Amino acid sequence: MRRPLASFFVGLALAGCGGPIAGARQTLPLPAHFTAVARATTDDPDGLRVLWNGGADTSEHGAWIATTHAELEALWERVGAAGPVPEVDLRTHVVIGEAFMNGACMDEIVAVERDAEGRVLLRTEPLVEMCIALAVQDARVVAVPRSVLGERITWFSVDDDDGGAYAFRIPPPSPDASGTVSPGAPSTERDAIASALGTIALPARGTLALRALDDGREVWVAHLPDGRVHVVAADAVSTNDWLRHPVRWDAARGRFATEHDVTGRSVHGGVPLETHAFARVGEDRIAVGEVVSIAPRGTVEPRAAAPAIEGDAMPYASLPVIDQQTLEAVPEGFVARVGADLVTGLDGPPRLCMLPEDPKLRAHFEGCDDTSLALRDAPAEARRGISVVHGPLLVRRRGDTLDLAIADGAGESGWVVEHRIAEPAPAGPTRARGALALDVEASGDTRGAPDGFAIECVPAGGSPDESWSFVAPRDGSFAFELASDHDGAIAIVADDGSPLACNDDRHGHYRSSVAHATLAAGQQVRVIVDGFGGQAGAYRLRATETPALEREGVLALGVTVAGDTSRATDDLSAGCHAPAHDDAWRLEVSEPGRHRVRIEADGWHPLLAAYADGESIPATCGLGTGGGSREETYDLAAGTWWIVVDGAREEDVGAYRLTVERAD
Structure with a gap:
């Protein structure tokens, strides 16, 4: 026999001192079969009113009703709804609120229904196709016509538990239950517009x-x-x-x-x-x-x-993107789409400029210069980091400021600026230090030296520099490695001043640099020790000879080559933790497809990686185990590839044999 609905109302409580009426919690599943006998919708002028449906500033869980203004104020606070307490005609409507854990999205409430047993459900429609299931606190507050509810109801709540319902007895209207429910969207039509936009x-x-x-x-x-x-x-x-x-x-x-x-x-x-x-x-x-x-x-x-x-569903879709220089020619007070970023720097208001393309310059970027257009009425306090609204942006210029900025959907980012660009050293001749011998470590300190050389691979100059002379003892390839206590850089320069090689950061490490040069016997070069962005300090410098790879470092399908990384240098590591010395072999792929790479090494564990030509991140990498033999299969596109033999530990170096074959 079905349990009488009236038995659900045991324990129903009224909150004192004008608080909302709390429902008696029932553990009931959502009705499997539901036939509505009363219904109200949000598009009915006298129907359902959605007062709040979103995030809640509360830790409460439950459901409440309000039939007086005092109860409504208390309910609004209890569920943690935002904004002022709305006006509701409590003679014709009852306010029902609930607080619960939910995901990151709220469906649109479109109707409320009651069946013959007094069970009440909200009907919703999704506004997005997918939603992240985050555990966040939400609230719903609706004004329901009394004609829908009747005297007693069971309200089915959206809750984080398996099922939940709240039993309420609906009291008659209170004598002070006055007010008005907002009507349909009011017309903003006027007889005339004095100053038309x-x-x-x-x-x-x-x-x-x-x-x-x-x-x-x-x-x-x-x-x-x-x-x-x-x-x-x-x-x-x-x-x-x-x-x-x-x-x-x-x-x-x-x-x-x-x-x-x-x-x-x-x-x-x-x-x-x-x-x-x-x-x-x-x-x-x-x-x-x-x-x-x-x-x-x-x-x-x-x-x-x-x-x-x-026409278009997205505003400004047909507006062309212009550069900042062209923006200056746009008449003042007109909206334009500009290919620039809105940067909130370490101080001052947000300004319009282009972020540096170089990632290292971005990390040290302090904001746009003071000549860039500033956004009017935006905050101008000091900050620890940078925030960026990425362009294109829709802006409106008024004189030397912007009075409108509309983000065009490219996203936002931000970061803390850990280090600023230092003041540049005074200009002057590079300080000479003497001769650098092969396999002999030299040391120095650039502090106090003038800035006499501009290294082309360093995006921000101004650092003091020192130079060493090196004479090649024989024909060969030579590596020059720099370890510094600051963000150093190195360059190899011929006697006539032409650059032969330079390096700022060895695979992303600011305090380590390596440059390679192929020299003839007796050839003299200058080794320049410099820095990034005005930085200076102590350093250690070493020149070593790097053995040439077999077959000039070119792999052929089915041909086994031998190598030894113990005399190589550590040049590559991006995408894999590979602090050991490494060899890079060039592979020309004429037809795309799967390639099998096999390495055999005795007594150490090699790491294999495949880089597309010109890329700094490998397409794939893997660590050898169990004696060092390893086989990898790579799906390679046509073009030039670099197969790198490396190691996951500094001590993982040694002799090896390497073979590449087609695997399809």
Whole structure:
């Protein structure tokens, strides 16, 4: 026999001192079969009102109702809803709120239903196809018509438990239950606009379209089938009040991507989009005025009645990207899309400039220079790091500042600036130190020396430098390795001043550099010890001879070559932890396909890696075990590849045999 619903109401409690009415928790699954006998929707002027549907500043779990203003204020605080307490006509509606753990997205609430047993369910529709299942605190607060609820209900909650329901007895309206429920989206139409921002074409009935105002800023114009017109801003405030983002229309769901309906009203009870006043100018044009306020909560336009989109769904999609120099020629006060970044530096306001392309310069970047256009009314305090809104950006220039910045969807990033570019050393001749002998370590200190040489591979100069002379004892390949207590750099320069080789950072390590040069017997070169960005300090320098690889370092399919990394240098490590000495063999792949690489090594464990020519990160790498023999199969595209023999420990060096064959 079915248990009477009335037995569920044992333990129902009323919160004292004007608090909300708490429901009695029941452990019940969601109904498998549900036939509604009463229903209210969000598009009904007298129907369901969504007051809040989103993140909650509370740790509470549960469900409550409010039938008086004091109870509503307490409920709003209990569930942790944002913003001011809404106005609700509590003579005709009962407010129901719940707080629960949820994922990162909230579905749109579209209706509330009650069946003959008094069970009440909210009906929702998804706004996104996928959602991250994060454990975050959320809340829902809705105003439900009393005509839907009846005297006793069981409210089924969205909770982190398997199932949850709350039993309520709905009290009659209180004498102080007054107020008004926000009606449908109010019209912003006026008889006339004194100072129009633009006069634009009205789209056909039943359509939604983007229109540009006189300054190029775009607005959404909705001309609904019943003749109503709504003008909604095509950009909205982003995560801070000085940056905005475009408002895209999602035609598949009949909503703006910001989860607002076509009138600009939030479907979750949040802040509405900006809407403009307008006046009709003839039958097919309107004059658009300034932004005016609309009630944040009220009737939401149904998805099924959403207008058809005319033209682009993304604002400013047809606006071309220009560079900063061209931006200077754009008339003041006009919106333009510029291929630059908005950088909030270590001090001052955000400014428009291009980030350095070099990743090392980016790590030391302190912000745009003071001549760059600054964003008006943005914060200008001191900071520890950089934040970047990546371009292109939509901006509007007013004199030497920007009064509008709209992020165009390229994303944001930021980092702490650990080290700044140092003050440059005084210019002067490079300090000479003497002769550098083969296999003999030399040491020095660049502090106090002038800056006499500019190394082409160092993106930021200004460091003091010293030079050593080296004479090749015989024909051969020579490596020059630098270890410094600062961010050093090294260059090899011929007697006539022409550069032969240079290196700033050995596979990403700022305090280690290595450069290679092939020299003839008796050839003299200068070895320049320099630095990055004005840095200076002590260093150690060594020159060694590196044996030539067999077959000039070129692999042929099916031909085994022999090598020995014990006399090599450590040049490559990116993508794999490989601090040992390494050999790099060139492989020309004429036809793409799978290639088998086999290495045999006695007494040490080699690491194999494959680099496409010109790439700093290997396509793949793997560590040999069990005596050092290893076989890898690589899927290689046509072109030049480098097969690298390395080691995962500094002591992993030695003799080996290497073979490459087709594997398909």
